[in-house]
């Protein structure tokens with residue numbers, strides 16, 4: 040995991056990523072935050088590792104605390120949930136899961152990005168081990184529990200009770216959406232800073248961004 044995004048990297052990512060599909064934007068973001076060469080195939084990255092990368096990048100950008108809105112499936116009321124600064128995505132326990140079923144052990148690899156791309160109707164579980172008995176509902180249930188145990192960071196769920204109708208609500212944490220929202224806000228505020236400095240001093244974008252952030256703030260404070 041490389042360090043935080045520089046302001047230049049962040050603006051480049053935002054400029055290119057905003058016009059891409061969600062999937063391509065996600066891959067580009069991963070490539071930049073991991074500092075990985077374009078030829079590295081990130082499709083093999085597990086979903087838990089992907090989200091931990093996004094979470095670390097988001098933490099460096101704006102900390103770990105967050106607020107999210109979730110919708111109650113029973114009464115359609117929206118509720119706000121908040122997480123404090125000690126929230127973290129759980130670590131991976133194992134690189135694969137073993138599911139014993141009818142006297143045999145089936146090893147499953149963890150779901151990765153390419154599985155999502157191959158998904159048509161529902162998650163293509165058979166890709167995790169093509170010879171496993173996926174047609175058996177009990178096997179599917181055990182497999183999903185074993186995967187969750189192997190990597191609890193793969194799909195972080197929040198449980199809440201609806202204040203309106205008291206149903207219990209389950210919501211998945213969409214880590215990339217948090218990261219992109221914050222990245223977008225940061226890119227827009229950077230653009231504002233560049234425009235202010237360019238108007239005041241005639242500096243180019245490169246000149247504005249080459250100032251260390253603390254120094255840039257000093258100039259902006261004087262202009263305010």
Ligand SMILES: [Zn+2]
Nearest residue numbers: 111114201204
């Ligand atoms: Zn409700």
